[in-house]
Amino acid sequence: xxxxxxxxxxxxxxxLVTDYPDIVARVFNEKKDALLAEIKKGLFCAISGLVxxxxxxxxxxxxVHLLIFLQTPFKIxxxxxxxxxxxxxxxxxxxxxxxxxxxxxxxLHNLYGATYPNxxxxxDGKCSKQYPMPFNPETQFGNNGYPNxx
Numbered sequence: 001x002x003x004x005x006x007x008x009x010x011x012x013x014x015x016l017v018t019d020y021p022d023i024v025a026r027v028f029n030e031k032k033d034a035l036l037a038e039i040k041k042g043l044f045c046a047i048s049g050l051v052x053x054x055x056x057x058x059x060x061x062x063x064v065h066l067l068i069f070l071q072t073p074f075k076i077x078x079x080x081x082x083x084x085x086x087x088x089x090x091x092x093x094x095x096x097x098x099x100x101x102x103x104x105x106x107x108l109h110n111l112y113g114a115t116y117p118n119x120x121x122x123x124d125g126k127c128s129k130q131y132p133m134p135f136n137p138e139t140q141f142g143n144n145g146y147p148n149x150x
Contacts, residue, residue, distance in 0.1 A: 024062070036050070045074035050066060051067045086149060
């Protein structure tokens, strides 16, 4: 987590990002506006519209739920199209070392299970996030409307 010097003198007292909710909210809003502008310019081809809501987590950090309506010719219709957009596989560390570092550091589930019973995700001896996920050799459309990625 980012930390700031409390007095700009380098003293040992540090403050967390969550100590500056006004700055976090302003920076987040600027980045959200930049993302929405890119989407409206055609990041995902032509769109019919979009809807979003901003929520703040328990520690005050914001996130956005965004729904994008694509125009008919650009709608995702089959698994080949899904696989051209989404990858749930780890990037090649030799070809994309920065991406591999980011994914393995920030996007993988932490250690859990019988050997780590005090992990934050553990409830009643099981992971509350339904890990481990079943292995899928290929992407499939799930029964609940969500895809099961390869």
